[in-house]
Amino acid sequence: MLLAPIPWAGCVWALPFLTVLAPSEQWSTQHRRRHKKLTDWARQVLLQTARWLPGRRVIAVGDSSFSAIEFLRDVGRHLCMISRLRLDAGLYEPQGCSTLIGRLCMRG
Numbered sequence: 001m002l003l004a005p006i007p008w009a010g011c012v013w014a015l016p017f018l019t020v021l022a023p024s025e026q027w028s029t030q031h032r033r034r035h036k037k038l039t040d041w042a043r044q045v046l047l048q049t050a051r052w053l054p055g056r057r058v059i060a061v062g063d064s065s066f067s068a069i070e071f072l073r074d075v076g077r078h079l080c081m082i083s084r085l086r087l088d089a090g091l092y093e094p095q096g097c098s099t100l101i102g103r104l105c106m107r108g
Contacts, residue, residue: 001016002017018045022041023035023036039071042071042075046081047074049079050078057080058079059082060079060080060081061082062082064083064084064085064086066083067084067085067089
């Protein structure tokens with residue numbers, strides 16, 4: 001959304017400036033196309049927006065489907081992402097490969 005002051009309304013409106021059609025997994029299967037996840041579409045669009053506005057601060061707001069760790073790590077270097085997380089969310093580094101003998105790590 002683009003925040004634009006509307007003089008005749010006397011307030012600021014949030015106007016959409018870019019939309020993306022993200023086909024469902026079922027549609028992709030029926031048309032024999034590779035399915036692209038919603039977070040992949042969002043990553044592409046947000047990074048493109050950050051490239052279009054190099055001197056501006058970009059703040060993106062999304063619901064809980066955009067709280068994937070890999071997605072936040074990729075876009076977090078270029079813009080501010082606000083998303084909803086569960087209160088008991090475990091934010092750990094990705095699990096590494098261990099060469100030690102014994103039980104593998106359950107968390108990173």
